[in-house]
Amino acid sequence: MSQQERAARTQNALVRSAAELFERRGYEKASLNEISSGAGVSRGALHFHFDTKAEVADAVEAAAVRALRHAVESLPTQDGSALQGLMDLSHCLAGLLVRDAVVRAGFLLSCEAGERACIDLCQEWQTHVHGFVARAANEGSLAPEVSQEGLVNAVVAATVGLAVLSRSDKGWLTGRALTGFWKVLLQAVADPRTSAGLQPDGTRREGDDDRGRH
Amino acid sequence: MSQQERAARTQNALVRSAAELFERRGYEKASLNEISSGAGVSRGALHFHFDTKAEVADAVEAAAVRALRHAVESLPTQDGSALQGLMDLSHCLAGLLVRDAVVRAGFLLSCEAGERACIDLCQEWQTHVHGFVARAANEGSLAPEVSQEGLVNAVVAATVGLAVLSRSDKGWLTGRALTGFWKVLLQAVADPRTSAGLQPDGTRREGDDDRGRH
Numbered sequence: 001m002s003q004q005e006r007a008a009r010t011q012n013a014l015v016r017s018a019a020e021l022f023e024r025r026g027y028e029k030a031s032l033n034e035i036s037s038g039a040g041v042s043r044g045a046l047h048f049h050f051d052t053k054a055e056v057a058d059a060v061e062a063a064a065v066r067a068l069r070h071a072v073e074s075l076p077t078q079d080g081s082a083l084q085g086l087m088d089l090s091h092c093l094a095g096l097l098v099r100d101a102v103v104r105a106g107f108l109l110s111c112e113a114g115e116r117a118c119i120d121l122c123q124e125w126q127t128h129v130h131g132f133v134a135r136a137a138n139e140g141s142l143a144p145e146v147s148q149e150g151l152v153n154a155v156v157a158a159t160v161g162l163a164v165l166s167r168s169d170k171g172w173l174t175g176r177a178l179t180g181f182w183k184v185l186l187q188a189v190a191d192p193r194t195s196a197g198l199q200p201d202g203t204r205r206e207g208d209d210d211r212g213r214h
Numbered sequence: 215m216s217q218q219e220r221a222a223r224t225q226n227a228l229v230r231s232a233a234e235l236f237e238r239r240g241y242e243k244a245s246l247n248e249i250s251s252g253a254g255v256s257r258g259a260l261h262f263h264f265d266t267k268a269e270v271a272d273a274v275e276a277a278a279v280r281a282l283r284h285a286v287e288s289l290p291t292q293d294g295s296a297l298q299g300l301m302d303l304s305h306c307l308a309g310l311l312v313r314d315a316v317v318r319a320g321f322l323l324s325c326e327a328g329e330r331a332c333i334d335l336c337q338e339w340q341t342h343v344h345g346f347v348a349r350a351a352n353e354g355s356l357a358p359e360v361s362q363e364g365l366v367n368a369v370v371a372a373t374v375g376l377a378v379l380s381r382s383d384k385g386w387l388t389g390r391a392l393t394g395f396w397k398v399l400l401q402a403v404a405d406p407r408t409s410a411g412l413q414p415d416g417t418r419r420e421g422d423d424d425r426g427r428h
Contacts, residue, residue: 028242111378122379145401150394154372157386157395161375164325165336172371180364181371187359188402 011049013039015063018056019105027057027109057109064106065124067096072128076203082135083142083190084198087182089128090159091202094173097163107163126156141194151189175201225263227253229277232270233319241271241323271323278320279338281310286342290417296349297356297404298412301396303342304373305416308387311377321377340370355408365403389415 001009017038021030032053036046050056071092075085096103110121130152136142142151158181165172182200190198215223231252235244246267250260264270285306289299310317324335344366350356356365372395379386396414404412 157375161371
């Protein structure tokens with residue numbers, strides 16, 4: 001393993017250790033000592049990568065932003081219906097929030113950011129939602145009276161709310177809650193000519209778990 | 215002023231001081247000394263009311279719950295359409311979040327509650343939303359295919375999301391964002407026979423500010 005690979009691996013371990021600590025004990029209570037020992041590296045190794053806890057938090061949020069971008073790029077419905085793509089992406093984000101401590105911590109840091117907030121995961125999410133809604137409008141798959149801004153706001157607010165509520169009750173991030181949200185919303189926003197083929201529980205792919213089916 | 219009135223006044227001042235501190239510096243960083251000095255009372259006077267910071271936080275959340283209950287009881291549309299009542303209440307909650315540091319802090323504490331969480335403002339909000347949606351269904355003012363559970367989840371998730379997003383951008387709590395959300399949602403959930411008379415920007419009363427009109 002090259003020195004560069006070792007450094008990248010250490011940085012990843014530090015980001016993951018910090019994310020788990022931020023989630024368990026909160027950003028304020030987590031110490032640099034706990035972050036480095038959680039990653040199994042020395043305090044000196046931590047300082048090779050980060051000077052302050054705020055820098056570690058920025059790295060956690062940046063890693064969460066990368067995970068979200070990767071999810072967008074990996075969508076199976078890139079060229080299909082934009083409304084379906086948006087629903088698929090929301091299920092994908094919910095799955096990331098359930099499975100990946102870095103994405104969860106990134107979202108919480110983004111919501112709580114008072115003094116920090118150079119990187120903004122919520123803003124990034126909003127930009128993606130906006131892109132899908134604009135595409136859906138261009139495709140003519142929105143009902144004519146739907147306000148694009150209202151739809152973007154409703155989707156962003158609801159998904160951020162689901163992420164926050166899931167901290168005390170994981171049930172909010174099951175496919176069922178999200179599918180229920182989309183079922184309600186689709187009746188309002190999808191043009192009747194295009195809504196028949198849409199799957200509010202996400203496009204099912206080979207090997208998927210059964211999200212949203214229960 | 216009786217001793218009892220003085221005690222109640224001191225307790226209110228402590229709750230307000232704590233709410234402002236929790237909001238500005240976060241629950242973890244706020245100290246009991248700062249809370250008492252912010253309220254203009256001695257540390258001994260604080261300890262007459264509260265033993266720990268967690269008890270102060272519970273008092274903040276309880277005060278926010280009372281403010282929410284008072285808002286529900288003061289709704290002008292108690293006997294009118296339940297959907298209109300729910301929209302009015304959501305505008306009322308947004309107004310409380312904008313104006314009242316105790317309600318803001320109560321919501322944040324409720325969302326962040328890991329170890330505390332005896333009182334749950336989010337749960338209280340959900341119960342009110344559920345009550346209005348059940349009444350709307352009984353009145354026959356929901357479109358027949360609407361899932362009550364899906365609608366409750368959508369409204370709770372979106373309002374919690376708006377409250378969280380407003381921490382970094384107050385724009386999320388203006389009447390306009392909320393009105394946009396309701397306009398989108400009403401197209402899906404309101405029975406066409408009843409939707410014509412509904413006001414997604416809230417029932418306007420004499421002396422109201424112009425929320426949602428811009």
